[in-house]
Amino acid sequence: MRVPPLPEAEWDEQVIAALSRMLPAERRNPVGAGNALATMVRHPALTKSFLGFNVHLLFGSTLPPRLRELAILRVAHRRSCAYEWHHHVEMGLEAGLTENDVEAARGGHAPGSDFDRVVIGAVDELDEKSMLSDETWAALSEQFDERQRMDFLFTVGAYTTLALAFNTFGVEVEADRH
Structure with a gap:
């Protein structure tokens, strides 16, 4: 560490x-x-x-907790952040994600719904380009209002920041959580 x-x-x-x-x-x-x-x-x-x-x-976010956790897990996967991944799998399951949803966030198979696919794709796009295309913004708009889209962007950004900090600092998953 x-x-x-x-x-x-x-x-x-x-x-x-x-x-x-x-x-x-x-x-x-x-x-x-x-x-x-x-x-x-x-x-x-x-x-x-x-x-x-x-x-x-x-x-306090306007995002549905299930979709917030799906986005965080996708960030954790893309950033190879074991600490974030371990903690948010548990939180995601409590928020309504299924084991299949968790695997979809890892890229193990296709997301269960079209909107889950939009959320995962939006995380990927933000990670790659630091911006969403008009097409992705419109797709998010189908279920997220303006505040939810704002909360989504800041959630992805904050958990990307945490992943880079945890990875760089060498934060380890607690021994009782492996």
Whole structure:
């Protein structure tokens, strides 16, 4: 690991405050926070700011949770981010994804619905071009309103950012999650 989780002895009020928007009090510790957040809190101000945004994406977004998780899994697959993948498979299944949907996000077979295919294709297009074509924008518009399309773009962008950070820092999936 290039940037390991912050040792418990270094957790202070600033670190705890940085996690307060995302985690309940009982999880604001090195074990409860998990390796990703325990690593991010090495920079409490950045963590606090980013988590404000991330809380919106996970809990306040206008996207249907199932489609949000499908998009995140596609990002995790394309970016080879094991940490993101492992955590969001579980979250995706809880949000209504099936094992077949998870495999579709991995590229193992075709998505189950036409709109799932649009979502996966839009993630791919953003990853390749940092922009959506008029055709893809129109296809997303068939089921997403303007705010949902905005939330979609920011979700893909935020989870791409997290994947590059987790991969570069060397954040490992927790031993009990393999």
